[in-house]
Amino acid sequence: MSVGVPLLDSDHKTLLGLINHLQRSIGDDEEHAAVGSVLQALEEYAAHHFAREEAMMDACRYPLLTRHHGTHAQFTEKVLGLKSRYDQDQTGVRARECLAFLNSWLIDHICTTDMNYRSWMIGHPGAEAAAQKVSMTGAVQKGADLDWARLRILLVDDNVNFLEILRTILQSVGVTKISAAHDLEAAKAVISHEPLDMLLSDWHVGQESGLDLVRWVRRGPPDQARLPVLVLSGHERMANRDLALLAGADEFMEKPISARNLLLGVARLAGRAA
Incomplete structure (x- = not known):
């Protein structure tokens, strides 16, 4: 084709x-x-x-x-x-x-x-x-100037299909260094042993909470504690957004996700880490 x-x-x-x-x-x-x-x-x-x-x-x-x-x-x-x-x-x-x-x-x-x-x-x-000249993120400067290929991102979600949707959207703009974990222990192992630029985690990871992972990240050594985090949830309530941010997340996003908003959120996180 x-x-x-x-x-x-x-x-x-x-x-x-x-x-x-x-x-x-x-x-x-x-x-x-x-x-x-x-x-x-x-x-x-x-x-x-x-x-x-x-x-x-x-x-x-x-x-x-x-x-x-x-x-x-x-x-x-x-x-x-x-x-x-x-x-x-x-x-x-x-x-x-x-x-x-x-x-x-x-x-x-x-x-x-x-x-x-x-x-x-x-x-x-x-x-x-x-x-x-045509940018997926429109005229937003952070998205336009970002070197997507250098980003190292960890995706955490027990739903393999949804995780692959996230991967596909990220790969569409040139992100290639993408790790994946389907439970918190696997996620912690990646965070502990691989250099990362950001973490994208679902709120519900099987029977576990992605917020527990966020709190663990923030209690870790300095490099780990500064890791930018985006939490996704299929149950949007203002209280959920507040809880995610109180747990230490930098961004919160509701499912179903917008590809453009996901990329803009990633661009914002990359800007904070720079």
């Missing part, structure tokens, strides 16, 4: 990765949270990818740009419709329904429509430069 343009092939891998996570969420205890997070990520990441793709088309004067933009608009409209229904009733949109649309549209789009621009883009000197 490669279109021969590395930046766009990378974007397509991210989009297909999100679809795979949706497939794996079917019947999962947190299927609804996964569906919401994937729909939100698809809305944001597809907008990012479409903007990059269209910027490259414009740079190389691709003659079918207007038609291609129309197919992008159709995809966006469908995803927004699914997301609107989800926002009204989180149990009203299931993973299987989303997959039926995503598999047929995205795979057909990549294998047919996207293949038409290959000869125009490959080797074009201005196309990649145009795409590099």
Whole structure:
């Protein structure tokens, strides 16, 4: 399915990765949270990818740009419709329904429509430069200037599928040094033995509390105690946010997550650690 343009092939891998996570969420205890997070990520990441793709088309004067933009608009409209229904009733949109649309549209789009621009883009000197100007985090300076590739991040969540959704979003902007733990003991072992730039932990890790992990981090040696921490929770209440911050978290985020907000939160944490 490669279109021969590395930046766009990378974007397509991210989009297909999100679809795979949706497939794996079917019947999962947190299927609804996964569906919401994937729909939100698809809305944001597809907008990012479409903007990059269209910027490259414009740079190389691709003659079918207007038609291609129309197919992008159709995809966006469908995803927004699914997301609107989800926002009204989180149990009203299931993973299987989303997959039926995503598999047929995205795979057909990549294998047919996207293949038409290959000869125009490959080797074009201005196309990649145009795409590099489009940032997933928009105009926020912290996100724009951050060297994502240098970040070392630990993800802690007992839900393997949701953890992989987080990993996919982080990898989409170039983060490669990602460790994972599915319980607190494994997380503590990583924190004790690996250099890290930040910790992202779910509130509920099996029968354990991610807040206990945050408190343990803050009681540790100076380098460990300064580790920036983001806590995620599927049960948003103002009291939960306050409890997470009182336990020592630097950021709190509700599930289903926004890909853009996750990346901006990571950028803020990286800024504090700098």
